[in-house]
Amino acid sequence: MKQLSDKPGPIGVFDSGYGGLTILSEIQRAMPDYNYIYLGDNARAPYGTRSFEIVYRFTLQAVNYLFEQGCHLVILACNTASAKALRSIQQKDLPHIDPNRRVLGVIRPTVEKVGEISKNGNIGVFGTPGTIQSQSYNIEIAKLHPHFNTYGNGCPMWVPLVENREANRPGADYFVKQEVDNLFGQQPDIDTVLLACTHYPLLYDKIRQYVPQSAQVIKQGEIIAESLVDYMRRHPEMDARCTRGGSTQYLTTENASKFSEMASVFLNKSITATQIELK
Ligand code: DGL
Numbered sequence: 001m002k003q004l005s006d007k008p009g010p011i012g013v014f015d016s017g018y019g020g021l022t023i024l025s026e027i028q029r030a031m032p033d034y035n036y037i038y039l040g041d042n043a044r045a046p047y048g049t050r051s052f053e054i055v056y057r058f059t060l061q062a063v064n065y066l067f068e069q070g071c072h073l074v075i076l077a078c079n080t081a082s083a084k085a086l087r088s089i090q091q092k093d094l095p096h097i098d099p100n101r102r103v104l105g106v107i108r109p110t111v112e113k114v115g116e117i118s119k120n121g122n123i124g125v126f127g128t129p130g131t132i133q134s135q136s137y138n139i140e141i142a143k144l145h146p147h148f149n150t151y152g153n154g155c156p157m158w159v160p161l162v163e164n165r166e167a168n169r170p171g172a173d174y175f176v177k178q179e180v181d182n183l184f185g186q187q188p189d190i191d192t193v194l195l196a197c198t199h200y201p202l203l204y205d206k207i208r209q210y211v212p213q214s215a216q217v218i219k220q221g222e223i224i225a226e227s228l229v230d231y232m233r234r235h236p237e238m239d240a241r242c243t244r245g246g247s248t249q250y251l252t253t254e255n256a257s258k259f260s261e262m263a264s265v266f267l268n269k270s271i272t273a274t275q276i277e278l279k
Contacts, residue, residue, distance in 0.1 A: 001064055001067075001068065002068045004067055004068065004097075004098055004101075005070055007070065008070075008072070008240065008241045008242060008243045009035075009070025009071050009072055009241070009242070009243055010034070010035035010037045010069070010070065010071055010243055010247070010249070011034055011035070011036050011037075011071060011073050011074075011075065011242050012036075012037050012039065012063075012066030012067075012069070012071035012073065012074035012075065013027065013036055013037070013039070013074075013077050014039045014040075014041075014062045014063065014066065014074060014075070014076055014077060014078065015038075015039075015041075015076075015077045015078040015081075015198055016041050016042075016044070016045040016046060016047035016048075016058075016078050016080065016081065017040050017041065017042045017045035017046065017159075017163065017199075018040060018042070018163065018199070018259075018262055018263060018265075018266050019077070019078060019197060019198030019266075020038065020040065020077030020078055021038065021040075021198075021266040021267055022198050022201045022202070022219070022220075022221050022266060023075070023077035023106065023198050023220065023221050023224050023225075024036065024038050024077060024248070025221065025266075025267055026221030026222050026224065026225040027075070027224065027225045027228055028248065029225065030225035030226065030228070030229050031225070031228065031229060031232070032246055033244045033245075033246055034242055034243070034244055034245075034246070035242075035243045035244065035245045035246070035247045035248070036248040036249070037066060037069055037071060037248070037249045037251060038248060038249070039062055039065065039066060039251045039252070040250075040251070040252045040253070040254075040259060040263075041058060041062055041252075041253050041278060042252045042253055042254035042258075042259060043253035044058055044278075045159075045163070046080075046159045046160070047078065047080040047130065048080050048127075048128025048129055048130045048131070048156070048159055048197070049129055049130060049156065050080075050130065052084050052134075055080055055081060055084040055085050056085040056088055056089075058278070059076065059081040059084075059085035059086075059089065060085065060088075060089055061278040061279060062278055063076075063089060063093075063103055064097070065276070065278055067097065067098070067101055071101075072100070072101050072102070072238065072241040072242065073103075073104070073238055073241070074101075074102070074103045074104070075103075075104050075105075075106075075224070075228065076103060076104070076105045076106065077106060077198055078106070079106055079107060079127055079128065079131045079136075079196045079197050079198065079220075080127075080130045080197070081105070082105030082107045082136070083107060083127075083130065083131045083134040083136040084130060084134055086103065086107075089103050090103060100241075102238060104228075104231065106198070106224050107136050107137065107140055107196075108140060109223055109226075109227035110194060110196065110223055110224070111140040111141050111144055111145075112144065112227070113218075113223045113227075114141065114145065114148075114192060114194065114218075115144060115145050115148075117192050117216060117218060118148065118191055118192040119191055120189060120191045121145065121147055121148040121149060122148075122149050122151070122187055122189050122190045122191055122192070123137075123141060123148055123149070123150045123190065123192050123193075123194065124151050124152075124153065124183045124184070124186075124187070124190040124192065124193040124194065124215070125138075125150060125151065125152045125193075125196045126153055126155055126158070126179065126183065126193065126194065126195055126196060126200060127152065127153075127154060127155070127196040127197050128154060128155070128156070128197050129154035129155075129156050130154075131154070131196055131197065132152040132153065133154065135152070137150055137194070137196060138150040138152060149187070151183060151186045151187045151190060153179055153182050153186070155175070155179045155197075155200075157175040158175065158176075158179070158197065158199065158200060158203055159197065161175060161203065162199045162200075162202045162203060163199070163262075165262075165265065167202045167203050167206070168205070168206075172206055173209075173210075176203060176206040176207055176209075176210055177210045180210040180211055181210075184211075184212065188212075190215050191214065191215050191216065192215065192216050192218060193211055193217045193218065194220075195207070195218060195220065196220070198220065200219075201219045201220075201221065202265075202266065204217065204219060248271075249274070250263060250272065250273040250274070251274055251275075251276045252274075252275055252276070253275070253276060253277065253278055254275070255275060256272075256273045256275040257273075259273040259275075260272055260273045
C-alpha cells in the first residue's frame with residue numbers, strides 16, 4: 001500500500017456496484033458542500049452471493065484504494081459489505097493502516113432508526129442472500145431493541161433485475177410478489193419492512209404495491225445521510241479532514257461508459273466515470 005497523505009480529502013462512498021448511488025445522492029442532498037469519491041466494484045458485482053472471505057477481501061481492497069485517493073472517511077454504502085467486512089476492517093485492519101481513518105457501514109444507523117418507526121416490533125428485512133444469511137440485522141436489532149422480532153428474506157433476483165434495468169417492467173412483478181409473500185408468510189403482522197440492500201429503492205414502487213398497506217417500507221438513503229450529518233457534528237476532528245467544494249468523482253472497476261450510462265438511471269442525471277483497477 002502507498003504512503004497515505006495526512007492532507008484533508010473527499011468522503012469515500014463504496015458499493016459493489018450501482019446500489020450505493022441511492023445512498024450517495026441522499027448524502028449529497030444533506031451535505032452538498034463536501035467533496036466525494038464514489039467507487040463501484042462493478043466488475044466483481046454482485047457481492048450478495050459471495051462468501052464472507054471474498055466480500056471482506058474485495059471490500060478491504062476498495063477501502064485501501066479510497067484511502068490512497070486521500071479519503072479519511074469511507075462509507076460502505078452496501079449492506080453486504082457492511083455485514084461481511086465492516087467489523088473485520090474496523091477491528092483488524094484500521095489500527096495498523098491508520099488508526100485515525102474511519103470506515104462506517106449502513107446497518108447500525110438503519111437499526112437505530114427502526115426503534116422510532118415500528119409500533120409492534122415485528123420487523124421484516126429484505127436483503128441479498130449474503131446479508132440475510134449473515135443474520136446481521138437480527139443480531140443488531142436484538143442488541144438495540146431486545147423485544148423486537150426480526151424476519152429476514154433473501155432476494156437473489158432483485159439486484160440482477162435492477163442491474164439489468166428490469167425493475168419497472170412486468171417481469172419484476174413476479175419476483176417482487178414472490179419474496180413479499182415469503183416474508184409475510186413468516187409473520188403476517190410485520191409493520192416495518194427494511195429495504196436492506198442499496199439497490200432496492202429502485203424497486204420501491206413494485207415492493208410498495210405488494211406489501212400490505214398496514215406496513216411501512218423503509219429506504220436507507222435518508223437514514224444514512226441523517227446519521228452522517230450527526231456523525232460529523234459529533235466528530236469535528238473528522239469533519240476537519242473532509243474537504244469542501246461540492247465535487248464528486250465517480251470510479252468503477254468496469255467499463256467507464258457503461259457505468260456512466262447506468263448510473264444516470266440511479267441518479268437521474270448524467271455523470272462521467274473513470275475506470276480503475278482494484279488489487
Ligand atoms: N448494494 C448491495 C447491498 O446493499 C448489494 C449488491 C450486490 O449483491 O452486490 O447489499
